[in-house]
Amino acid sequence: MYSADISTAEVVKKQVSYKWRAYISVFTSLVVIQLLAVLFSLNGTGMSSSGGMNYNIRVEYYNADMIMIFTIFWGFITALLLTTKAYREDDFAFVTNRTSGTLSTIIYLWIICSIAGFAASLSGYLLKVVVFLFTSQELLSNNGAEGAGIYVMGLVSLILTIFMFAGFGYAAGMIVQWNKMFVILLPVLFIGLLISLESAGYSMDRFFFQFLFSEQNFWLFIMKSLAVSTAAYVIAFLISNRLEVKR
Amino acid sequence: MKAVQCKEVTKKYGRRTALHGVSFSMEENKIIGLAGRNGAGKTTLLKILTGLLKESDGEAEVYGNRPFNNLLVSANSIYIDDQMNFPTSLTLKEILEEGRRFYHNWDHTLAMNLFDYFGFHPKGHHNELSKGKESTFNMIIGLASRSALTIFDEPTTGMDAAVRKDFYRALLKDYLAYPRTILLSTHHLEEVEDLLEEIIVLQKGNLLLHTSMEDMKSYAVAVSGRNESMPEWMKHKVFLYEEKQGPYEKTIILENDLTTVEKEELKRNGVQLSAVSASDAFVYMTGEANGKGGLDDVFSGHINSGSGQKTSQL
Numbered sequence: 158m159y160s161a162d163i164s165t166a167e168v169v170k171k172q173v174s175y176k177w178r179a180y181i182s183v184f185t186s187l188v189v190i191q192l193l194a195v196l197f198s199l200n201g202t203g204m205s206s207s208g209g210m211n212y213n214i215r216v217e218y219y220n221a222d223m224i225m226i227f228t229i230f231w232g233f234i235t236a237l238l239l240t241t242k243a244y245r246e247d248d249f250a251f252v253t254n255r256t257s258g259t260l261s262t263i264i265y266l267w268i269i270c271s272i273a274g275f276a277a278s279l280s281g282y283l284l285k286v287v288v289f290l291f292t293s294q295e296l297l298s299n300n301g302a303e304g305a306g307i308y309v310m311g312l313v314s315l316i317l318t319i320f321m322f323a324g325f326g327y328a329a330g331m332i333v334q335w336n337k338m339f340v341i342l343l344p345v346l347f348i349g350l351l352i353s354l355e356s357a358g359y360s361m362d363r364f365f366f367q368f369l370f371s372e373q374n375f376w377l378f379i380m381k382s383l384a385v386s387t388a389a390y391v392i393a394f395l396i397s398n399r400l401e402v403k404r
Numbered sequence: 405m406k407a408v409q410c411k412e413v414t415k416k417y418g419r420r421t422a423l424h425g426v427s428f429s430m431e432e433n434k435i436i437g438l439a440g441r442n443g444a445g446k447t448t449l450l451k452i453l454t455g456l457l458k459e460s461d462g463e464a465e466v467y468g469n470r471p472f473n474n475l476l477v478s479a480n481s482i483y484i485d486d487q488m489n490f491p492t493s494l495t496l497k498e499i500l501e502e503g504r505r506f507y508h509n510w511d512h513t514l515a516m517n518l519f520d521y522f523g524f525h526p527k528g529h530h531n532e533l534s535k536g537k538e539s540t541f542n543m544i545i546g547l548a549s550r551s552a553l554t555i556f557d558e559p560t561t562g563m564d565a566a567v568r569k570d571f572y573r574a575l576l577k578d579y580l581a582y583p584r585t586i587l588l589s590t591h592h593l594e595e596v597e598d599l600l601e602e603i604i605v606l607q608k609g610n611l612l613l614h615t616s617m618e619d620m621k622s623y624a625v626a627v628s629g630r631n632e633s634m635p636e637w638m639k640h641k642v643f644l645y646e647e648k649q650g651p652y653e654k655t656i657i658l659e660n661d662l663t664t665v666e667k668e669e670l671k672r673n674g675v676q677l678s679a680v681s682a683s684d685a686f687v688y689m690t691g692e693a694n695g696k697g698g699l700d701d702v703f704s705g706h707i708n709s710g711s712g713q714k715t716s717q718l
Contacts, residue, residue, distance in 0.1 A: 159467055159552040160508055163479040171505055179491030246489035249456065251506035254475045
């Protein structure tokens, strides 16, 4: 009856596939959010027009920025939701411990973030198709950056960014689960810190966005974003090891 | 190897202490009952054993491992209660499939047969089940998992009498075919008396008793007769319960440690001795003997003070 032949890797594998089946609804929200983003993007991000005697030129700019931002937001919220009690108790319905539960969730997040990133990168094309079909405008440029290499680099950075924000959501969620007071404290601390840093002359722009998103070197960006993600996930992991379930 | 071993296990929730240093051990492959009044610490103890909660002090061991955050214990034990949470996106049948993937001893044929027998719909959802149906479904998972340590925490909540009966039969049949350690906490001790081999009684976070069911059945004895026919030495016995029947007669429930000589004397005095069932013994043991008096006292006090108020108003 009793079996000592249980390996963490085996359980984590089972849990990832269990979560894949159990949390299938995250994709519904992904589709809804990306369609919404496409809809919002149809407004265009910029417009310039010039005209003369008998002509008028109007240039509208469309890009998939909105879709990416919405997808990143989706990653954050989804990871946050996975730390709530209902989802954590789903873990404990079957064989688990905190280590395997957290590890499998992180792997699961990586998988869904990859899918979301891929979908987001493709929805840029959807946007072009919609603009082409439903407006009478002339499409000037079909593809921004040229080449498969550029596309893959963009895709990888997008996935890493979504995964990193999912990490922020996961860590924030775990902190809140650890002590409910952080529901209020965490946003207050975050925004307070932003404002006080801003007034002290250190803007968030320099600390975060420049550090990460202005990085010109692709490999350096990968390393930086992975380092930040790792920090977030390690915090979540350490906290989850202390959490009891089913009070 | 001991299935379960507890050494001075203490659990504190903030300032409230739910378990005060409980120590006991359980042999493998037995059906053991856990009894106690509401709030006695049963659920806390069971959750510590399955690693859902961490003991504040002391040591709990399941098959030689500390349960909290332990994969081995999780894989070899299952905790069934009426608040089990399953993903809402999975159907009942899919939940059973997941159980098959996770538990190495899982018996899927048994699970599906019970599933059909109790008339579940394969496409049903766990959160749409009625209270009794939910308990029945959880019970199926508990039985089919065939975990080395199977824990049922009040498994019959909401079940109707027929299903309860079916459940006890299924439990016994499966236990006989595949012996394992089963820990059962219940409020219906009279229903499971014949099922259990041992019983653990908790009271207010303390271990009151851990004994075989045989001993529990003869744990207490009821003595009833006229006041003056009670011998002098009765005062030194442990009274579990005392009830006056009119001014001259009374019934006393006491621990069954009477010697043959003492029994003879009682019989000579015309005092009646009668057996007390295990479940009644449990009620007396954990009941009114707490020095606060019975429920009758609560009401008589209330009514007295009520009438007192009335007269003062008049």
